[in-house]
Amino acid sequence: xxxxxxxxxxxxxxxxxxxxxxxxxxxxxxxxxxxxxxxxxxxxxxxxxxxxxxxxxxxxxxxxxxxxxxxxxxxxxxxxxxxxxxxxxxxxxxxxxxxxxxxxxxxxxxxxxxxxxxxxxxxxxxxxxxxxxxxxxxxxxxxxxxxxxxxxxxxxxxxxxxxxxxxxxxxxxxxxxxxxxxxxxxxxxxxxxxxxxxxxxxxxxxxxxxxxxxxxxxx
Amino acid sequence: xxxxxxxxxxxxxxxxxxxxxxxxxxxxxxxxxxxxxxxxxxxxxxxxxxxxxxxxxxxxxxxxxxxxxxxxxxxxxxxxxxxxxxxxxxxxxxxxxxxxxxxxxxxxxxxxxxxxxxxxxxxxxxxxxxxxxxxxxxxxxxxxxxxxxxxxxxxxxxxxxxxxxxxxxxxxxxxxxxxxxxxxxxxxxxxxxxxxxxxxxxxxxxxxxxxxxxxxxxx
Numbered sequence: 001x002x003x004x005x006x007x008x009x010x011x012x013x014x015x016x017x018x019x020x021x022x023x024x025x026x027x028x029x030x031x032x033x034x035x036x037x038x039x040x041x042x043x044x045x046x047x048x049x050x051x052x053x054x055x056x057x058x059x060x061x062x063x064x065x066x067x068x069x070x071x072x073x074x075x076x077x078x079x080x081x082x083x084x085x086x087x088x089x090x091x092x093x094x095x096x097x098x099x100x101x102x103x104x105x106x107x108x109x110x111x112x113x114x115x116x117x118x119x120x121x122x123x124x125x126x127x128x129x130x131x132x133x134x135x136x137x138x139x140x141x142x143x144x145x146x147x148x149x150x151x152x153x154x155x156x157x158x159x160x161x162x163x164x165x166x167x168x169x170x171x172x173x174x175x176x177x178x179x180x181x182x183x184x185x186x187x188x189x190x191x192x193x194x195x196x197x198x199x200x201x202x203x204x205x206x207x208x209x210x211x212x213x214x215x216x217x218x219x
Numbered sequence: 220x221x222x223x224x225x226x227x228x229x230x231x232x233x234x235x236x237x238x239x240x241x242x243x244x245x246x247x248x249x250x251x252x253x254x255x256x257x258x259x260x261x262x263x264x265x266x267x268x269x270x271x272x273x274x275x276x277x278x279x280x281x282x283x284x285x286x287x288x289x290x291x292x293x294x295x296x297x298x299x300x301x302x303x304x305x306x307x308x309x310x311x312x313x314x315x316x317x318x319x320x321x322x323x324x325x326x327x328x329x330x331x332x333x334x335x336x337x338x339x340x341x342x343x344x345x346x347x348x349x350x351x352x353x354x355x356x357x358x359x360x361x362x363x364x365x366x367x368x369x370x371x372x373x374x375x376x377x378x379x380x381x382x383x384x385x386x387x388x389x390x391x392x393x394x395x396x397x398x399x400x401x402x403x404x405x406x407x408x409x410x411x412x413x414x415x416x417x418x419x420x421x422x423x424x425x426x427x428x429x430x431x432x433x434x435x436x437x438x
Binding site: 058060061062064066068085086087088089090092114115116117118121122124125126127128129130131132133135136137138139140142143144179 | 277279280281283285287304305306307308309333334335336337340341343344345346347348349350351352354355356357358359361362363398
């Protein structure tokens with residue numbers, strides 16, 4: 001498995017730049033649940049996902065959390081290398097949501113290549129703009145959307161990612177994704193169940209009526 | 220007033236790139252209150268602020284609003300040229316908060332220079348990271364901070380920007396900055412007044428005890 005097969009715009013780098021990146025990149029197999037990066041850890045480097053799934057989240061001082069975006073195959077995580085840009089003045093936690101294979105590219109090497117490569121710098125702009133869009137979507141959700149709509153959208157998104165309507169997820173986990181409290185999630189899921197939209201059992205939420213959940217999100 | 224005096228990293232562009240930018244840039248005097256850009260308007264171009272003050276905000280479908288960041292002298296507004304990057308999948312409204320002098324650089328020209336200039340692409344990354352940091356700060360405020368702390372922080376920030384403790388601002392305007400409702404602002408300001416932190420009169424909020432407001436933000 002070569003980094004060249006996963007790294008976007010590889011062909012637009014010079015031979016020398018390609019060698020610099022591939023010589024310094026390290027392959028890692030990450031177990032599900034591993035915290036790869038957080039505010040108090042060293043600058044890990046950029047993560048290039050080969051397979052699996054990562055999530056980026058933020059924590060409050062009181063330990064509440066919310067998922068801000070997810071990363072899948074061929075995605076690059078910039079914020080595990082926040083030391084790379086002085087204007088990145090925030091800290092996210094990066095966690096493996098599934099067993100994940102990835103390349104780690106040292107921040108300094110990436111920064112050096114980016115300083116001389118307009119294609120890589122422009123591509124990095126697109127990555128940042130894409131994450132920015134995720135966060136703008138989230139802020140609109142948090143500000144203007146009621147919790148029932150956010151929960152319905154989350155369940156539908158999970159079902160799409162997992163390819164199943166039978167989600168193995170606890171109410172606590174859902175609360176942590178949505179920046180809410182477990183009791184709030186439980187109350188809303190019970191309401192969804194009473195309306196026939198989901199069926200609840202221990203550690204499982206099964207979607208029974210995706211159309212109704214969809215129309216809930218849209219109204 | 221030359222664009223070269225305001226454009227950051229001007230010296231790191233080639234003569235040709237400098238000419239391309241300065242030939243296409245247009246100087247404009249903008250009246251206070253003008254909406255320069257919103258989702259339904261054409262791609263205006265990048266805004267380089269010479270003097271004055273802009274604010275970027277988002278609106279809900281119901282017409283509620285919140286300020287996401289502000290731009291001052293020598294700041295560049297990227298999101299009035301969101302057509303420039305396909306990964307920018309959100310719309311902000313840009314409004315002149317004060318009479319503002321600025322340069323407008325056509326999106327296509329900027330994009331062409333950025334495509335070949337690693338320094339400009341890297342600088343654009345820094346701008347985006349800086350706005351991203353503003354929005355991450357905001358999301359943490361909205362998610363985890365109570366409204367009294369957010370209001371106290373806003374009043375102190377306004378006083379710093381305006382250089383006065385006597386702020387000419389209505390409760391409605393404060394609500395629009397903070398994504399809240401006028402009644403909520405009025406109630407909290409009256410509480411601040413009863414604690415001796417501010418004094419209220421028509422269209423004015425005067426900060427009487429900045430230390431107490433500061434300690435409110437920090438606790």
